Amino acid sequence: MTAALAFVMLLSYGASAQVEHPLQMFCGGVKAGVSMGDYRLTAPIYYVYHHKMTVNAVAGAWLQFRTKVGFSLRPEVAYAGKGADLEWEDVHYRLRANCIDTRLGLLYNFTIKKTLLSPYIIAAPVWNVVMDGGVEYTDYYTGDIAMQLSRSSMRTHDFGIFCGAGLEYPIYGFGWTIILSGEVGYNWGFSNSFSRREQSGDVTVLNPSLDQLPALDQRLSRGLEVTLRMGVPFGKEIGHVMQHQKKDDLWLDDDEDEDDGFMEDEEDEDDEEVVKSKRKKKDKNKGEESWETKKNYLDVEASDEEEPEGEPEQTPAPEETEPVNKSEQ
Numbered sequence: 001m002t003a004a005l006a007f008v009m010l011l012s013y014g015a016s017a018q019v020e021h022p023l024q025m026f027c028g029g030v031k032a033g034v035s036m037g038d039y040r041l042t043a044p045i046y047y048v049y050h051h052k053m054t055v056n057a058v059a060g061a062w063l064q065f066r067t068k069v070g071f072s073l074r075p076e077v078a079y080a081g082k083g084a085d086l087e088w089e090d091v092h093y094r095l096r097a098n099c100i101d102t103r104l105g106l107l108y109n110f111t112i113k114k115t116l117l118s119p120y121i122i123a124a125p126v127w128n129v130v131m132d133g134g135v136e137y138t139d140y141y142t143g144d145i146a147m148q149l150s151r152s153s154m155r156t157h158d159f160g161i162f163c164g165a166g167l168e169y170p171i172y173g174f175g176w177t178i179i180l181s182g183e184v185g186y187n188w189g190f191s192n193s194f195s196r197r198e199q200s201g202d203v204t205v206l207n208p209s210l211d212q213l214p215a216l217d218q219r220l221s222r223g224l225e226v227t228l229r230m231g232v233p234f235g236k237e238i239g240h241v242m243q244h245q246k247k248d249d250l251w252l253d254d255d256e257d258e259d260d261g262f263m264e265d266e267e268d269e270d271d272e273e274v275v276k277s278k279r280k281k282k283d284k285n286k287g288e289e290s291w292e293t294k295k296n297y298l299d300v301e302a303s304d305e306e307e308p309e310g311e312p313e314q315t316p317a318p319e320e321t322e323p324v325n326k327s328e329q
Contacts, residue, residue: 021172021246027064027179029231033080036057037223039084039095039193043216049086056081058227068238080128082149082221090140097133097149101126103162118168126187128158128221152197155285158221160189170233179231189221205239 041049060078080101086093098175105124112118134151147153166186194215201214209212 019172021170023074024067024233025066025238026235027066027231028062028231029179029229030059030061031076031183031227031229032057032059032193033183033225033227035080035082035187035189035223035225037082037221039082040220040222041086041219042220045216049088049091052085052087054083054085054096056083056096058101058225062229062231064231066105066238070109070111072107072108072109074122074124075103076105077102082128082223090138092128092136092138094136095133095154096135097154098131099128099158100131101128103127105162110167116170119165120168121165121322122163122183122185124162126160126162128160128189130154130156130158152195152202155191155193155195157191158189158193159191160187160221161224162187163209164225166229177233179229179233181229181231183227183229185225187221187223187225191220192218193221194219212228 018281021191035058036053037056038051038053041047058078058080060076060080062074062076064072064074066072078101080099082097082099084093084095103124103126105122107120107122109118109120133154135145135147135149135153162185164183166181166183168179168181171180270303
């Protein structure tokens with residue numbers, strides 16, 4: 001369960017684009033998990049028993065009806081195992097019941113800004129119908145007793161309430177959406193599961209070594225439930241969900257986006273010292289460039305000035321002539 005929630009949390013921080021997704025009215029899917037619990041015996045005579053928690057499977061289907069304001073209704077039907085494991089000296093009592101669990105949950109989803117992860121709370125009335133099961137009893141005097149669970153040893157109907165909380169995360173693909181969620185809650189049983197025959201003393205499988213006493217007070221179901229869920233949304237669009245972009249480990253809104261040119265120039269300047277060093281180097285280069293420009297300008301200006309007085313004028317050298325040969329004349 002912890003690994004699954006960690007996976008959901010990881011997905012919530014992996015968004016890479018700012019996209020608007022539709023929020024649809026209905027969502028249906030399946031669930032699977034475990035129920036860890038016991039039957040609480042309220043009569044003081046049963047306080048001598050040592051209770052061990054039993055672990056049973058839970059699996060079923062659900063349908064959720066959403067509203068724009070965060071509330072939703074979620075009816076569901078599931079198989080749910082229940083049990084009890086009691087010990088006292090040489091007495092060992094084990095009960096297993098296979099039930100059909102029907103509930104109608106009222107949920108409220110919270111929103112976390114700039115993430116698709118949505119925590120929620122739930123409360124639901126529960127109606128359990130016992131289908132079958134078994135009872136095993138052992139003590140020193142009577143030996144081993146094993147019998148099928150029936151109306152003689154447990155009432156068929158059991159009512160209670162479930163309260164819990166969960167985390168929901170949608171995964172969006174190309175034309176498809178899957179809703180993943182994890183949920184933890186507690187079941188409080190309100191109905192006494194002792195059968196009328198147990199209470200009258202006609203049948204007792206809890207403590208036959210104690211002079212066949214009738215079942216006293218109440219036997220109430222209690223248990224912690226942990227489930228994972230997967231569903232597919234469908235139906236009318238009632239709103240939109242915004243998936244934001246992640247940049248540099250910070251979520252940025254549209255009005256907080258920085259100028260692209262600045263981001264390119266300062267791409268690698270995350271360290272303040274590096275920024276200062278680069279700025280000093282840039283200023284130095286600018287100073288050297290301005291000095292070179294000024295020097296070149298002064299050289300050009302000096303070349304255009306007149307020659308100083310007193311310096312004799314240079315006359316062009318006479319042209320050389322070839323000597324005349326007198327013999328040829």
